[in-house]
Amino acid sequence: MRVTTETAVTTTIYGIKACDTMKKARTWLDQKGVAYEFHDWKTDPPTQALLDAWVGRLGWEVLLNRAGTTFRKLPEADRTGIDAGKAVRLMLANPSAIKRPVVVAGDALQVGFSPDAFSRLFP
Numbered sequence: 001m002r003v004t005t006e007t008a009v010t011t012t013i014y015g016i017k018a019c020d021t022m023k024k025a026r027t028w029l030d031q032k033g034v035a036y037e038f039h040d041w042k043t044d045p046p047t048q049a050l051l052d053a054w055v056g057r058l059g060w061e062v063l064l065n066r067a068g069t070t071f072r073k074l075p076e077a078d079r080t081g082i083d084a085g086k087a088v089r090l091m092l093a094n095p096s097a098i099k100r101p102v103v104v105a106g107d108a109l110q111v112g113f114s115p116d117a118f119s120r121l122f123p
Contacts, residue, residue, distance in 0.1 A: 011036040011122075014046070015100035025101045025113040034122050041095035051088045054102065054109065060087035062111050063098055070096040 013029070013036050015022040029036050054063055064087045065071055071079065071094075078090060091098050103110045103121065110121055 011103065011105040012039055013037070014039045014041065014098075014102040014104070016041055016096060019100050021100050021113050025103075025118070028113070028115060028118055029122070032118075032122060041098070045095045046091065046098070048088060048092055051091055051098075055084050055088055057109055058111065060084045063087070063102070064091060065097055065099040068097060068099075070094050 011029075011034060013022075013025060015025075015038075017038075017040050026036075026038065051063070060082070064082070066079075071090075074090070074094070074097075082090070099111045101111075101113055103118075105121055108121055110117060
């Protein structure tokens with residue numbers, strides 16, 4: 001007799017409810033039957049510890065959405081001379097400047113949505 005124990009991978013998707021990319025990502029997850037928790041930055045902004053951890057794993061360049069409207073509307077002084085510390089401060093003050101979605105699935109951490117990337121993350 002063989003006994004196996006399966007551990008469910010907890011998946012959390014971080015972002016903003018009204019974001020079109022978030023809607024696409026959540027629709028994809030729903031259609032594939034992937035269970036997830038949604039963490040809305042508008043109602044519960046990210047913490048410095050969380051952003052520091054993500055920046056440590058991925059780099060601030062991956063996480064900070066410099067092409068988005070929120071970032072482009074910042075004063076010039078905020079948009080120049082960015083390093084990891086400044087990027088985290090900007091994202092804390094402006095959660096909409098974080099690329100979306102951020103997906104944590106077990107030990108995996110992914111930023112952004114594409115069907116191909118999600119298919120690799122959730123085979």
